[in-house]
């Protein structure tokens with residue numbers, strides 16, 4: 556029996572692929588066509604830089620771990636699961652559990668991870684960064700890297716689920732024209748192997764210091780928000796923190812999701828009462844035609860959050876407002892954008908309308924102005940509202956002002972959010 560387990564342990568170790576630093580070179584070099592990816596990339600590179608340093612330390616400290624776990628599993632028969640542990644510093648091979656095409660350009664891919672690895676996706680966002688509980692109400696969002704076996708390039712992807720609770724990774728991956736890793740992931744099928752490393756922290760969100768969080772994204776930029784919403788949805792109401800303060804405020808946190816589609820000239824809003832989101836937003840079934848590169852100009856993005864495996868009914872219940880382009884309503888006219896997004900502009904009034912209807916800018920605290928229709932006239936420091944955005948750069952600038960690449964001091968929040976009184980204390984740009 557113990558020799559069988561030893562053989563499993565050997566297989567687990569030999570299935571691991573050492574990560575070469577050269578593979579960092581193309582990290583985050585994509586996501587440019589929609590700009591959204593550019594803004595994420597800057598932070599990704601920044602994070603990469605730091606995670607690279609962290610990884611170096613981890614490589615040293617983790618170096619002994621496989622040897623020790625091999626020794627102990629051989630000796631005591633632990634670890635009957637032959638799925639290797641996921642680590643940020645080296646690639647390990649994992650099994651694809653399922654692949655589901657949800658649009659011509661998007662697949663949902665579920666990846667098996669070991670029982671031990673799921674806890675790596677928990678919350679370590681406490682003041683010392685080591686706390687594995689939900690101390691302080693800080694929730695961490697994580698991403699992983701996927702490596703293309705042929706080209707030795709890697710790309711980051713964000714699980715859209717609560718990996719710690721589910722025990723597997725669910726990715727929502729868009730295939731873009733000429734995109735190598737996207738093409739590779741779209742070619743995978745159930746039972747195939749995939750090489751991943753991670754998790755790597757994307758951002759920590761202090762949910763307990765907020766009453767209302769508005770998340771603004773486009774396309775697969777919604778992934779980190781889906782992960783966060785899942786985590787919040789999974790926090791039991793009775794959870795008590797180690798420092799005896801209750802997490803119930805996290806459960807009461809009002810969440811709004813604004814999914815913005817640059818190719819559409821308008822968005823519509825759906826005022827969805829808490830707990831009733833499902834009936835308003837899951838509508839038609841989605842097209843399942845084969846994707847061809849020629850179709851890549853057709854953005855199927857609007858459909859993705861409607862899929863029940865992307866935004867599940869349970870998760871929808873935690874949203875007080877969903878904005879998407881598919882719930883046609885009279886509000887479309889009110890909130891229509893000034894012009895096509897390709898011209899690089901989103902009318903300020905639209906952003907204001909979205910934020911007002913999401914509750915982030917209560918009308919009572921705003922006054923009219925000729926320029927922007929409305930201007931925030933309150934003290935944002937008093938409010939417990941936050942905004943997170945993962946957007947193309949052309950949409951981000953009118954919303955929050957220019958964001959500098961890594962290595963320079965970030966400028967104050969400007970744009971519509973700036974005029975509403977938001978600062979970097981309550982705005983997170985991914």
Ligand SMILES: Cc1cc2nc3c(=O)[nH]c(=O)nc-3n(C[C@H](O)[C@H](O)[C@H](O)COP(=O)(O)OP(=O)(O)OC[C@H]3O[C@@H](n4cnc5c(N)ncnc54)[C@H](O)[C@@H]3O)c2cc1C
Pocket residue numbers: 583584585586587588589592595596599698710711712713714726727728729730731732733734735736737738757774775778
């Ligand atoms: C932290 C982080 C998390 C991410 N999470 C996800 C995720 O969950 N799901 C996901 O699908 N992507 C995600 N991305 C983007 C992903 O890492 C890749 O950039 C994307 O899949 C393209 O990689 P590729 O190798 O297929 O294409 P590449 O070879 O990198 O690019 C091919 C061409 O397509 C263009 N391109 C790249 N991205 C897009 C796009 N979105 N739309 C149109 N054109 C594009 C490039 O500019 C290039 O011209 C994330 C990025 C970051 C930084």
